[in-house]
Amino acid sequence: MALRMWASSTANALKISCASKPHLSFSRCFSTVLDGLKYAESHEWVKHEGSVATIGITDHAQDHLGEVVFVELPEPGGSVSKGKGFGAVESVKATSDVNSPISGEIVEVNSKLSEAPGMINSSPYEEGWMIKVKPSSSSELESLMSSKEYTEFCEEEDASH
Amino acid sequence: MIIPQTRNIGLPMMNLMRFKGLPILQQLQIEEQLLRTSSENWCIINDGTNDPTIVMGVSGKPAELLEIESVLRDQVPVIRRFTGGGTVIVDNGTIFVTFICNKEAVPDLQPYPRPIMSWSSTLYSKVFQGIGDFNLRENDYVFGNHKFGGNAQSITKNKWIHHTSFLWDFDVRNMAYLKLPKRAPAYRSARGHLDFICRLKDYMPRSIFIDKTVEAAGTQFSLRSLKSEAIETCSKTEFCPSTRFLTNEELEAAAVAGQ
Numbered sequence: 001m002a003l004r005m006w007a008s009s010t011a012n013a014l015k016i017s018c019a020s021k022p023h024l025s026f027s028r029c030f031s032t033v034l035d036g037l038k039y040a041e042s043h044e045w046v047k048h049e050g051s052v053a054t055i056g057i058t059d060h061a062q063d064h065l066g067e068v069v070f071v072e073l074p075e076p077g078g079s080v081s082k083g084k085g086f087g088a089v090e091s092v093k094a095t096s097d098v099n100s101p102i103s104g105e106i107v108e109v110n111s112k113l114s115e116a117p118g119m120i121n122s123s124p125y126e127e128g129w130m131i132k133v134k135p136s137s138s139s140e141l142e143s144l145m146s147s148k149e150y151t152e153f154c155e156e157e158d159a160s161h
Numbered sequence: 162m163i164i165p166q167t168r169n170i171g172l173p174m175m176n177l178m179r180f181k182g183l184p185i186l187q188q189l190q191i192e193e194q195l196l197r198t199s200s201e202n203w204c205i206i207n208d209g210t211n212d213p214t215i216v217m218g219v220s221g222k223p224a225e226l227l228e229i230e231s232v233l234r235d236q237v238p239v240i241r242r243f244t245g246g247g248t249v250i251v252d253n254g255t256i257f258v259t260f261i262c263n264k265e266a267v268p269d270l271q272p273y274p275r276p277i278m279s280w281s282s283t284l285y286s287k288v289f290q291g292i293g294d295f296n297l298r299e300n301d302y303v304f305g306n307h308k309f310g311g312n313a314q315s316i317t318k319n320k321w322i323h324h325t326s327f328l329w330d331f332d333v334r335n336m337a338y339l340k341l342p343k344r345a346p347a348y349r350s351a352r353g354h355l356d357f358i359c360r361l362k363d364y365m366p367r368s369i370f371i372d373k374t375v376e377a378a379g380t381q382f383s384l385r386s387l388k389s390e391a392i393e394t395c396s397k398t399e400f401c402p403s404t405r406f407l408t409n410e411e412l413e414a415a416a417v418a419g420q
Contacts, residue, residue, distance in 0.1 A: 083318075091245070
């Protein structure tokens with residue numbers, strides 16, 4: 001996601017109180033970061049399961065975008081490259097590029113987002129997934145940030161602004 | 162205007178290009194190309210566009226936003242631009258101001274929609290100081306609760322664009338081509354076009370507005386004026402913009418499909 005961390009409003013800070021889900025990482029930044037996923041500095045996440053990696057944008061990203069009203073996604077069968085844009089989201093007045101954390105072949109696209117783009121806001125790590133990719137390089141996955149590293153990255157970004 | 166050199170020390174460089182009556186399609190395609198291919202900062206000012214043209218945002222649905230039958234009957238051109246946001250009808254009474262910036266160009270500015278919008282309002286607050294009751298209301302520039310400037314953005318990995326169409330004047334008849342949008346700011350309160358918008362010309366002379374905008378930009382950037390021929394060099398690259406006219410066939414199909 002072409003975004004950086006932004007200090008959130010008091011209302012967003014309430015998200016940190018959701019301690020009931022054991023897979024959540026506590027974060028001093030005011031959005032959810034899930035364990036078990038890998039993260040890019042441009043605020044996309046990757047979930048690697050077997051031969052497929054699922055990609056979406058993080059809770060930080062959707063929070064700073066605002067209400068997502070339109071999602072532009074590629075076609076299955078195409079390819080993505082690490083660090084390059086593969087689609088865009090529109091929120092109110094802005095389109096924002098979404099960048100792929102890894103390279104590979106697109107095997108599936110979340111077509112439900114065309115009718116329900118708001119799933120990116122309401123469920124950024126689950127229903128709001130964007131594409132599924134067959135990774136072409138395992139080293140690219142390993143170079144991404146862990147949930148702990150991403151949390152710290154967000155905190156450092158927030159502190160620098 | 163001459164900006165004292167001592168004030169420019171340490172300010173990031175920004176290219177300033179001024180046009181008058183440049184076709185809006187050409188302006189938007191230039192902007193899209195600069196956003197995607199240039200590593201420099203840009204301010205583009207287009208003082209009016211010659212032909213009345215409808216400009217929709219990237220996800221605009223013609224059937225929802227336009228009176229398609231009238232648009233087709235009167236052969237009003239319709240553009241889908243590369244930035245987000247709503248639909249406008251522009252003509253020679255519209256003044257366009259665009260900022261294209263690298264992410265580091267504005268210190269401490271986080272490059273996503275709301276901070277950029279807020280930064281823009283700070284810049285224009287200098288332009289309209291003491292004039293009317295200027296404010297940024299949701300995502301619009303207003304005097305009081307009447308809109309005179311609409312904004313749109315696009316944010317990439319390393320750059321962002323924020324562009325504005327200012328209603329210096331408008332033809333009431335042109336508003337009839339636009340439907341009331343489904344997504345509207347709360348402060349609009351379901352007002353029709355004519356009750357919602359106002360004319361900048363009632364507040365400030367045209368040339369004064371442009372000069373003050375350049376002056377305000379000069380407080381944050383070291384402006385370098387480029388002649389329009391510089392853009393011809395840019396357009397010789399292989400970049401293919403997404404901004405384009407919609408065809409009559411597309412508009413007719415949209416009307417049939419209700420999209």
